[in-house]
Amino acid sequence: MQQAEAFLTTRKEEDTAYAGEMLGRILTGPLTVALEGELGAGKTVFVRGAARGLDVKEQVSSPTFVLLKIYPGRLPVYHFDFYRLSGDGDEELELGFEEYLPGDGVAFIEWAGRLPHLLPPDYLHVIIELFHDRFGDGRRLRFIPHGPAAEQVVETLSEAITRRTDGSLHREQPGS
Numbered sequence: 001m002q003q004a005e006a007f008l009t010t011r012k013e014e015d016t017a018y019a020g021e022m023l024g025r026i027l028t029g030p031l032t033v034a035l036e037g038e039l040g041a042g043k044t045v046f047v048r049g050a051a052r053g054l055d056v057k058e059q060v061s062s063p064t065f066v067l068l069k070i071y072p073g074r075l076p077v078y079h080f081d082f083y084r085l086s087g088d089g090d091e092e093l094e095l096g097f098e099e100y101l102p103g104d105g106v107a108f109i110e111w112a113g114r115l116p117h118l119l120p121p122d123y124l125h126v127i128i129e130l131f132h133d134r135f136g137d138g139r140r141l142r143f144i145p146h147g148p149a150a151e152q153v154v155e156t157l158s159e160a161i162t163r164r165t166d167g168s169l170h171r172e173q174p175g176s
């Protein structure tokens with residue numbers, strides 16, 4: 001069976017943050033979210049919104065140089081950035097990443113593709129792609145579930161996206 005994906009496009013930073021916020025709001029239990037997209041795609045912007053949806057009061061900033069930041073919220077938020085990791089295994093052992101993946105909270109991992117073996121079997125893959133058309137720059141966000149917990153989340157997120165009617169976010173059908 002093909003797992004359902006959700007798609008949407010954004011034209012502004014705030015809309016990408018809002019997409020994250022919608023995801024954060026619907027989460028009720030631990031989940032790992034792997035974020036993929038080039039430098040400046042909007043991964044940190046998305047996590048900032050997701051943290052807001054999880055009632056994190058602190059302002060989220062990029063963890064690129066510290067590798068992990070932890071924020072208290074409705075669920076604990078673990079914000080990783082694997083950009084600077086080489087994948088030779090030393091850093092992961094030192095940092096003990098495994099205990100958070102999956103842990104008691106929501107783990108957001110920028111550049112998760114650097115250390116793919118750390119991903120648990122059930123995770124949500126969020127891919128952010130830049131595009132340019134006659135209206136200017138935009139971001140295409142794809143939500144691809146791997147495993148039953150992530151699938152449930154994507155289903156609920158699809159409904160939330162569809163319910164939004166002010167036009168700033170619109171769901172795209174696969175293949176459209």
Ligand SMILES: Nc1ncnc2c1ncn2[C@@H]1O[C@H](COP(=O)(O)OP(=O)(O)OP(=O)(O)O)[C@@H](O)[C@H]1O
Binds near residue numbers: 010137
């Ligand atoms: N539609 C959009 N969604 C998100 N960010 C946007 C959008 N349009 C423009 N931007 C800009 O793109 C940048 C995204 O930065 P951000 O730090 O979130 O990227 P990143 O994917 O985390 O990069 P890095 O790999 O360096 O961590 C911000 O400067 C933001 O203002």
Ligand SMILES: [Mg+2]
Binds near residue numbers: 043044045062110
């Ligand atoms: Mg970032």
